[in-house]
Amino acid sequence: MTSSLGTTASSRILASSSPGVRLSLHPPTSFSLLSFSSSFKPFAFSPSSHFSSHQRRSAVNVSSSRGFGTVASPKCAASNPDQLKSAREDLKQLLNSQFCHPILVRLGWHDAGTYNKNIEEWPQRGGANGSLRFEVELKHAANAGLVNALSLIQPIKDKYSDVTFADLFQLASATAIEEAGGPKIPMKYGRVDVSGPNECPEEGRLPDAGPPSPADHLREVFYRMGLNDKEIVALSGAHTLGRSRPERSGWGKPETKYTKDGPGTPGGQSWTVQWLKFDNSYFKDIKAKRDEDLLVLPTDAVLFEDPSFKVYAEKYAEDKETFFKDYAEAHAKLSNLGAKFDPPEGIVLDDTPVQAAPEKFVAAKYSTGKRELSDSMKQKIRAEYESFGGGPDKPLPTNYFLNIIIIIGVLAILTSLLGNN
Numbered sequence: 001m002t003s004s005l006g007t008t009a010s011s012r013i014l015a016s017s018s019p020g021v022r023l024s025l026h027p028p029t030s031f032s033l034l035s036f037s038s039s040f041k042p043f044a045f046s047p048s049s050h051f052s053s054h055q056r057r058s059a060v061n062v063s064s065s066r067g068f069g070t071v072a073s074p075k076c077a078a079s080n081p082d083q084l085k086s087a088r089e090d091l092k093q094l095l096n097s098q099f100c101h102p103i104l105v106r107l108g109w110h111d112a113g114t115y116n117k118n119i120e121e122w123p124q125r126g127g128a129n130g131s132l133r134f135e136v137e138l139k140h141a142a143n144a145g146l147v148n149a150l151s152l153i154q155p156i157k158d159k160y161s162d163v164t165f166a167d168l169f170q171l172a173s174a175t176a177i178e179e180a181g182g183p184k185i186p187m188k189y190g191r192v193d194v195s196g197p198n199e200c201p202e203e204g205r206l207p208d209a210g211p212p213s214p215a216d217h218l219r220e221v222f223y224r225m226g227l228n229d230k231e232i233v234a235l236s237g238a239h240t241l242g243r244s245r246p247e248r249s250g251w252g253k254p255e256t257k258y259t260k261d262g263p264g265t266p267g268g269q270s271w272t273v274q275w276l277k278f279d280n281s282y283f284k285d286i287k288a289k290r291d292e293d294l295l296v297l298p299t300d301a302v303l304f305e306d307p308s309f310k311v312y313a314e315k316y317a318e319d320k321e322t323f324f325k326d327y328a329e330a331h332a333k334l335s336n337l338g339a340k341f342d343p344p345e346g347i348v349l350d351d352t353p354v355q356a357a358p359e360k361f362v363a364a365k366y367s368t369g370k371r372e373l374s375d376s377m378k379q380k381i382r383a384e385y386e387s388f389g390g391g392p393d394k395p396l397p398t399n400y401f402l403n404i405i406i407i408i409g410v411l412a413i414l415t416s417l418l419g420n421n
């Protein structure tokens with residue numbers, strides 16, 4: 001049973017008893033769900049078993065209506081900008097201590113990537129709405145292993161209750177790209193969370209890695225999200241980060257010379273040699289296909305086979321700057337898919353300098369009035385004034401002025417008389 005506020009009922013999410021993971025059971029009203037020892041090791045998932053293989057072992061409470069949630073507090077926007085900024089600093093620390101950049105990128109992508117542009121209603125249309133926190137969606141085959149990503153960011157969610165899950169997933173992903181050396185992503189925040197597991201999308205909206213016709217499949221899935229060929233290729237470049245693990249997705253080798261020593265939990269097969277560094281090596285490596293230790297999924301290989309995809313893939317292999325530019329735009333677009341923003345225009349964190357408002361235009365005016373006297377003219381007047389006995393502290397007696405005016409008047413009359421002759 002689920003209460004509408006999600007504070008009274010909880011369901012059970014079942015996790016492995018993997019060493020290094022300390023599981024704690026909480027009363028149903030508590031929202032702190034998993035606590036990890038410092039030697040945290042993500043636990044493995046098999047696509048076919050998901051949670052079922054772990055159900056026999058140990059259990060952790062998850063609120064079925066708010067997922068890995070916190071108590072709601074009254075607020076006027078979906079997320080609080082100050083809390084978003086502080087959460088970003090905490091995420092940087094987490095990334096630099098756990099080397100979890102890849103899985104946080106995948107978390108954001110899998111929350112947003114369920115979007116269906118043909119469905120108008122929110123949240124039925126799917127997308128970046130925080131639904132991936134619920135057990136029912138975490139159990140989708142494509143999401144195997146992502147429970148570890150949730151567990152990693154849960155302490156940050158607990159600390160910042162005025163940041164929605166939908167925002168936190170996207171904040172974590174964009175921060176991970178940037179911290180790994182990737183481009184600055186022009187993000188906005190304020191995503192509203194879905195409130196219950198009944199609002200999760202159905203399984204099957206995310207792409208398969210080995211479909212019969214990879215190009216058609218990628219187009220079918222990404223066009224449904226409203227993305228185009230260029231964006232498909234640019235976003236695939238996120239595989240410059242991370243590894244595939246056979247025990248999760250079924251793809252990749254259990255370990256390679258590039259993954260056997262970590263960092264993070266060792267193992268899996270990466271697409272690139274430096275799989276914690278965001279650059280364009282993914283395109284170079286899948287084009288070369290020269291290293292048996294590097295992964296090329298059928299959906300990666302097709303980027304250099306399909307004539308339309310190939311144009312972009314070749315460009316990105318050669319030109320890192322173009323890849324970064326296109327990736328940043330596509331990532332921001334992906335992160336907004338299906339999202340409902342509160343406020344509707346979203347919240348931009350103020351780390352990009354706001355351009356100063358242009359000054360109000362005022363047309364020039366022609367002046368016929370007083371003009372400033374030049375210094376030499378002022379000096380002349382002062383000399384004249386002093387020759388009549390005046391000075392800064394000594395005004396001239398009024399009759400001096402009177403005499404001067406009479407003399408000037410007489411001179412003017414004489415001049416005009418003489419002029420007329």
Ligand code: HEM
Pocket residue numbers: 101102103105106109144145207208209210218235236238239241242243244245246248249250251299
């Ligand atoms: C084009 C279709 C895509 C397919 C078929 C695909 C498939 C996969 C597969 C099979 C894995 C291995 C998962 C595991 O075993 O743990 C994976 C990992 C990953 N994917 Fe994708 N993916 C696609 C697109 C994307 C996109 C658009 C992004 C991000 C923008 C992305 C980011 C990642 C990352 C960062 C990882 C590494 C995760 C880790 O190391 O834990 N993928 N992907």
